[in-house]
Amino acid sequence: MRVLVATGAFQDLTSAQTGAAMARAWAEFGAQCAVVPIAETGQGFGRAWADLVQAGPTDWSDVEVFAADGGMALRFVDENPAEADEPSSSERLGVSVAALLARAEHDGLPLPELWLEVPAWTWGDGGAGFWHATRQCHARLRGLRLHLVTTSAQAGLQLTGLRGITAATMHTTGAHPGELLAADQRLVDWCTSMGDPALGTTQGAGAVGGLGAAVLALGGDIVTGPREIARHARLADSVQQADLVVTGYDELDFGSKGGDLVPVVTELAESAGRPVVALARHNWISARELRTMGVEQGYALQSEGQGEAEVLAADGITAACRTIAGTWHW
Structure with a gap:
């Protein structure tokens, strides 16, 4: 049997x-x-992937990273959000990814795939902080298979419009409709600046506070942990x-x-x-x-x-x- x-x-x-x-x-x-x-995001995805491909942990950064010839899995938790009077940003994740890419290149380690696991976040910047922090690495990111690992619920979110993250979050705070529309328009303009005005209404663009939009703009995809491990295994x-x-x-x-x-x-x-x-x-x-x-x-x-x-x-x-x-x- x-x-x-x-x-x-x-x-x-x-x-x-x-x-x-x-x-x-x-x-x-x-x-x-x-x-x-096999595991979901936030419940051991990186460790499960590492055990599957026999990847080892690294000491390259202040975030959890597993590396093997087949790629790397990075787990980032936004544990130090911005001050209450400052807008939260995905910049620190971008800094970590940029440092990771630089270290991999320095050590001559092949990096065909990169999985980003972000089980907790406070930002809603549409991935702007991440995008700017990795600007010097965009060609490198587009040249590999980039995956944002999240839940199926997050993978179905849009960034803008009636089903966007602004509509979902600002309605709960009782914001004025004018504020809501202005905030949503800023995200529409942001998607345009990344090269795709329709990106905001793409499924998955709203994942992880809008980080999905930046990942999609870089040619990556939005996946769930179990489906990604099922594919890889x-x-x-x-x-x-x-x-x-x-x-x-x-x-x-x-x-x-x-x-x-x-x-x-x-x-x-x-x-x-x-x-x-x-x-x-x-x-x-x-x-x-x-x-x-x-x-x-x-x-x-x-x-x-x-x-x-x-x-x-x-x-x-x-x-x-x-x-x-x-x-x-x-």
Whole structure:
């Protein structure tokens, strides 16, 4: 029997460690197991990508960067926003990227792809700060495959117009319509200055406070972590070779329904006609609802009485999976 494990991270473990712990339970029954680390932005995407391609961390900058011959993944969190009376800017991210490119060139490291993971931000500048800080590197950025890793919700945002970020944010603050229109026009003008007046209404341009617009203008794309790792790992091919697909999400509930991760796995499994078992520390979704999501069966690895503070270690995951593996084994 061949089992493919493609799971997110549980608590303090990485997605690779979580998957390996699950796979050990099936391996005890003699199954051939393959583990693909997979993660969302802000939930270990960079680490999962690094484990997938065997990339190592660098000490090149003050942000988290993993590097390998296949590219680099940079994780940036806007932890030091501007003062309250100053507009927030994506400039610091641009400075970090410019420094990263300079270091890679200095060390002769090939950089065919670059993934930018920004799980938290305070800016709404349409990527202007990033654009100006990387101006000397635009040719280099256009020459590689640039990806902004975000959530599916962010990937669908526009920058300008009625569905733009200005309309969404300023309405909630009770701003005057005139202010809203003026702010939106500034973003329209900004897109024009980047070379594409229609860029603002392009899907994904509003992602990450408008950083998506700058990334798109540089020839990049807006992706989600699970889909990007699935592409990079050729997960569809692995699913075709498996008899059973096991996925995992730290908490399965009606709000997230496995986030961006579980739907990617179930979509590939459904196309290949392979059954999917979903594992979680806690599962609040009924079997009927899980089946509508493409999951044959869902299991909680911790009982309801176990609190969030109780850590489920790797050995505990393996132990909790043994009964499940015994049921899903042939």
